[in-house]
Amino acid sequence: MDERQVSPRPENVLRDDPAKMTLLQAAAHVLRIRTNVTIIVASAIGYFFFAGLRTFGLVFVQERYGISRGELSTFLPVVGLAALSGVLVGGRLSDGLVRRGRRTARVTVPGVAFAASALLFVPGGFTRDPLIALPLFTLAAAALAAANPPLDAVRLDVVHFGLWGRAESIRTIVRMAAEAAAPVLFGWLSGRLGDGSGTATGLNRVFLLALPPLVVNGLMLVRARRSYPRDVASALESERRFGDGPSETST
Template sequence: MRTLKGEPFRRRAERAVGGRARLRVITLLAMVIALDGADKATISVNADSLEQVFGLNHTHIGLLVSATSLAGALATLPAGVLTDRTTRTRLLAGSIVLWSVAMVGSAVAGSFETLLAARVGLGVVAATAGPAVASLVGDYFPSGERAHLYGYILAGELFGTGFGYVVSTNIAALLSWRVSFAWLALPGALLAWLLVRLPEPRRGGRGQLAREGQRPPTAPDAAPATGSARAVVRTARSEPRPEQVLREDPRTMPAHRAFAYILRIRTVLLMITASALAYFFFAGVRSFGLLFVTHHYGVGRSTASGLVVVIGAGILAGLVAGARLPDVALRHGHAGGRVLVPAVALLAAAPVFAPGILTSSALLAVPLLAVGAGLLAAANPPLDAARLDIVPPGLWGRSEAARTLTRSAAETTAPLLFGFLSSDVFDDSGSRTEGLQMAFLVCLVPLLAAGLLSLVALRTYPRDVATALASADAEAAEKKTGGRVQGREAG
């Protein structure tokens, strides 16, 4: 059966991404993101059980989710520095081992305080995953394919969240909420072992995996392949900002100077803020979505987990569209496709979500929620790929750390604010979900703000791409001529 059915599927997957080596990398990086999504889903799945066992309310549940994000936020900046200076595959493996231990700690917690402490420990993987995965994507894959391949990797969050909902729901129903936490330690241990065996790519895009059948780059001192980024510059006829072109090795820059440089890139500021606002809404829905669906639409948890799968299909479609549409736009002469597609998707998401939240019919709500979730997901692949376009390669880890810090702040705030609005502002004492419904509607406003910020970034993106290319070219030229920039390859 494996020969007849498994092999053709694997070959199709290999052709889609460009070969077996690429498929291995994409799968492992997607699994890193999937673990984090699966963990966060367990809180939503077990919200009712936790409230009953420990005597909690919605605000306490929000605090549990926020504790993970806050711990990740505090560890993000040092994780970004480590990402740019150490072996990233081993850094990820070590953090996932600690993450698995913390999952077991969550499962055996005897009090709310102990559970909260275990959730704080879980923030470690959130701190390392964002910077390390982004940096590895930049070094494994050329610019022209990053948005497309990033879409497959980001699908790991969808898979992990959906898988976490479905599996943890059934484990909690058949066994207990404690087992629904503990089981995630097993795939975590396996993933850590696989990551240790994954080869570390050379820094600066000089160790990229060529598509199967194509020759890999052979000039070790050449600037990284940046075909798509150069096409943006040619199409927009943009010139670099001379004052921001780096003349030194970015990997050796002190942390404070590196972060100061990153935050002076205008498009970076706009993109990380837009991304954080989008994740603000997503974090709130992820924390309270299953609770809302079960009570507002009057369905059981098993049925609700099935509805989540349908919505997940919409998210997957959004990821695929978001990964491909920017390249289509670029081929038709729109240099800012990687910014325009997220802007349109985020602006359209809120008007689609609103009627789905307002209706009490699951039959009417699910298609609207699926489309809205797809629009929200469509923004991520092009935004993540665009951030790599506008930052010199040696700063990819610290750039993603700055973005992860902002995202973590949003993820920390969202569950608390959703819970507070639901329990204390929009008093839902008469209905389990009236308060949550109002909270969801109010928190659609950040999605609109994210879309507007992305529109503003259309003006700054091409020139910041030109500046990043000029910095990479300057570093490569000095390496080739034996200048003062000395590359240090991790691993």
């Protein structure tokens, strides 16, 4: 990415060698980077939803749509292939757009993907027809998966290469906390919101309640287009001061 026309954000340019920074100093620095904070929050929300879906999705589909285990075993590989396709398309699309001069594509693509995923889940959650719901859920899973590769790449763009490990540690801690909380919260809320006729109603309401945060995720990432170029420029300036980073930090 050519950042010659973008000025670095002074407070984000390193003044100390990252190799000599303590963990607290490194954490303070990476949490000053607006785009990095955005992707930490976005990753946590995305993995929170995915953890709840992974834990209760099969039970929900079986009970709400009356699908047998045999039918479900046929459907699962389709969802898996769709998610894999989403991962490949998300990474390729964002890199392709960056090469064409769309320098904020790595935050725009996951932003659109999160919003699209939520919008695809909504009609599936309001219908009891599996022939309508399951294709929509499959596309929603693909869109949700498509957000991850460009989102992971953003962290390489906005953080000095000497801080990648510590920056990822912070993001991983927040993400794992969200993943751990999701099954407990989804299970508790499904019991509170159910109508006593089974788990499907409660789970359906919980999944629908979890969709607005995905839309907010999308809006946050699209808005991050404002901070992203200057944060990339700041990382590049830091690398000029404290060594040349790997080529992945810019395109």
